[in-house]
Amino acid sequence: MNALENSQIRDIALAPKGHDKINWVKNHMPILNQLEDEFRRTQPFAGKKVAICLHLEAKTAYLALVIQAGGAEVSVAASNPLSTQDDVVAALVDSGVTAFAWYGATDEEYFGHIDALIHTRPDLFIDDGGDMTSLFHSKYPELLENIVGGAEETTTGIIRLRSMANDGALKIPMIAVNDAMTKYFFDNRYGTGQSSWDAIMRTTNLVVAGKTAVIAGYGWCGKGAAMRAKGLGAKVIVTEVDPIKAIEAIMDGFQVMKMVDAAPLGDFFLTVTGDKKVITEEHFAVMKDKAILANAGHFDVEIDKEALNKMCVKHGHTKPNIEEYHFADGRKVYLLGEGRLVNLAAGDGHPAEIMDLTFALQALSLEYVLNNPGLANTVHSVPKEIDERVAKIKLQALNVSIDALTAEQQEYLSSWQL
Ligand code: ADE
Numbered sequence: 001m002n003a004l005e006n007s008q009i010r011d012i013a014l015a016p017k018g019h020d021k022i023n024w025v026k027n028h029m030p031i032l033n034q035l036e037d038e039f040r041r042t043q044p045f046a047g048k049k050v051a052i053c054l055h056l057e058a059k060t061a062y063l064a065l066v067i068q069a070g071g072a073e074v075s076v077a078a079s080n081p082l083s084t085q086d087d088v089v090a091a092l093v094d095s096g097v098t099a100f101a102w103y104g105a106t107d108e109e110y111f112g113h114i115d116a117l118i119h120t121r122p123d124l125f126i127d128d129g130g131d132m133t134s135l136f137h138s139k140y141p142e143l144l145e146n147i148v149g150g151a152e153e154t155t156t157g158i159i160r161l162r163s164m165a166n167d168g169a170l171k172i173p174m175i176a177v178n179d180a181m182t183k184y185f186f187d188n189r190y191g192t193g194q195s196s197w198d199a200i201m202r203t204t205n206l207v208v209a210g211k212t213a214v215i216a217g218y219g220w221c222g223k224g225a226a227m228r229a230k231g232l233g234a235k236v237i238v239t240e241v242d243p244i245k246a247i248e249a250i251m252d253g254f255q256v257m258k259m260v261d262a263a264p265l266g267d268f269f270l271t272v273t274g275d276k277k278v279i280t281e282e283h284f285a286v287m288k289d290k291a292i293l294a295n296a297g298h299f300d301v302e303i304d305k306e307a308l309n310k311m312c313v314k315h316g317h318t319k320p321n322i323e324e325y326h327f328a329d330g331r332k333v334y335l336l337g338e339g340r341l342v343n344l345a346a347g348d349g350h351p352a353e354i355m356d357l358t359f360a361l362q363a364l365s366l367e368y369v370l371n372n373p374g375l376a377n378t379v380h381s382v383p384k385e386i387d388e389r390v391a392k393i394k395l396q397a398l399n400v401s402i403d404a405l406t407a408e409q410q411e412y413l414s415s416w417q418l
Pocket of ligand 1: 054055056057059060128153154191343344348349350355
């Protein structure tokens with residue numbers, strides 16, 4: 001198949017609905033509003049092609065339009081086959097963005113879309129999870145010659161990038177947006193916390209208060225998921241493999257135990273580890289009837305779907321985004337969003353005010369790569385000035401002023417003599 005053949009969308013008539021969604025988030029993303037005005041004046045991306053491989057919902061669409069306002073020719077593909085919102089994609093196409101994506105793409109279509117995105121021959125790109133970076137390097141290394149650099153959104157993608165860099169396989173400079181403080185402090189913790197529970201609640205329409213929620217993983221996303229579950233009135237159990245994070249979870253007031261011990265207790269299970277086979281056959285075997293299973297890690301590998309399929313005697317859909325698995329002993333469990341990122345597969349992703357911080361980092365990181373030719377072909381941190389700039393604009397937007405160090409205080413902090 002010619003890589004560009006699938007440059008089509010489902011239904012352009014959906015565009016007005018998509019524009020409404022984009023306008024809504026735009027009204028709640030003041031940092032991007034400011035960058036849009038600035039980019040319109042300064043045209044940092046004039047004459048450049050920018051490829052975006054992210055979850056294609058309204059906030060991402062606004063990021064694409066901000067980069068387009070900065071002079072770029074923008075193309076997009078999805079970073080997950082179930083997170084694409086067709087109306088938003090139609091609105092992007094209506095706004096002059098090239099799109100290769102539709103909701104529910106098969107694996108072949110999904111990678112075909114990323115393939116097509118690579119064949120737009122971008123100068124810069126944004127990735128989420130590393131599928132585009134990996135396909136680019138493994139299948140089309142010759143096309144990397146065009147690339148000035150890229151930026152990666154998520155923990156999973158950065159783990160993959162670091163493996164590439166360690167193997168000497170990374171051929172371009174990549175900015176680790178996830179590792180900026182204005183990213184993981186807010187997006188991973190408050191974004192994942194709120195949006196995952198929002199998706200679970202809107203999909204199941206069940207009560208959380210008084211029930212037991214098992215959170216697998218106590219990284220920044222897990223901390224947010226546990227904190228929000230507690231706020232909703234759940235009894236929270238955390239499972240971990242890292243002894244330090246396990247103590248942190250205990251000190252934060254949560255019960256910590258092995259998954260096999262938590263399995264019979266949980267009403268809700270939410271995996272946020274970034275690793276595979278976190279909930280497996282031995283756990284399904286002892287779960288309560290009607291337990292709800294969801295994942296908020298990047299890939300659909302945390303809940304072992306293969307084992308679930310093997311064990312169950314009947315499998316069906318109940319309502320959108322809920323699959324029912326019946327076991328021989330009469331119990332059943334429910335899997336949300338096919339075990340893919342529940343907040344995007346069964347929701348709208350993180351709140352707009354949160355993605356405002358993250359996507360401002362993305363836009364400024366691309367500008368930074370462009371303005372600093374010759375960066376080494378490795379993984380780079382977001383410069384501190386960019387991190388602080390994003391935080392300052394956010395405070396301004398919140399109408400909050402903070403104190404500044406006096407000269408005397410600064411001198412005190414830098415002195416060491418008695
Ligand atoms: N919306 C767009 N990208 C997202 C992400 N990585 N996480 C949550 N919501 C998003």
